[in-house]
Amino acid sequence: MVQYQATVDRAFHALADPTRRAVVERLGIGAASISELAEPFGMSLTGMKKHVRVLEDASLVTTSKVGRARMCMLVPYAFEGISTWLQRLDRFAQVVERTKGVA
């Protein structure tokens, strides 16, 4: 349970940065190398590697060496747990809103 919580902590922390969210969106359309990810941000490879490492530590992105490039891709189903949790909360909040003052 503590391990699960730590993974969720890392996932939310990783997504609390707009550059990392943009990287994740880019990977949503397919795998990309570190340099392909860095280029549109005008970012150094070192800077992008750090962001990718945070996403990797959070088990949201996986990387593999392909020739001289390091290719990055989204981990399938990685977002399923937290998105289901958030949707459930939203349904509860809507029910609470609708029943306010009824009881």
Next chain:
Amino acid sequence: MVQYQATVDRAFHALADPTRRAVVERLGIGAASISELAEPFGMSLTGMKKHVRVLEDASLVTTSKVGRARMCMLVPYAFEGISTWLQRLDRFAQVVERTKGVA
């Protein structure tokens, strides 16, 4: 856009803490005072107030004074944007996984 990004940053940051996620889950079953939220964690009111403030700054929780207590509740639809975004990513990741090596 920058304003929207900052709000999303704050939402993910707020949810990157297990105590704050537990508070949000508790509020999923209905409004609660700061002391009702603090009690199960054996936490001081001051400590819980800080967590609630972070959730309030992220527009996930709203509070109001009721008599001598400060009541907290979830903001309806607050999680909708980020949960939709995460679901979409997950669908993309699954498509990428299924089509790997097909092209």
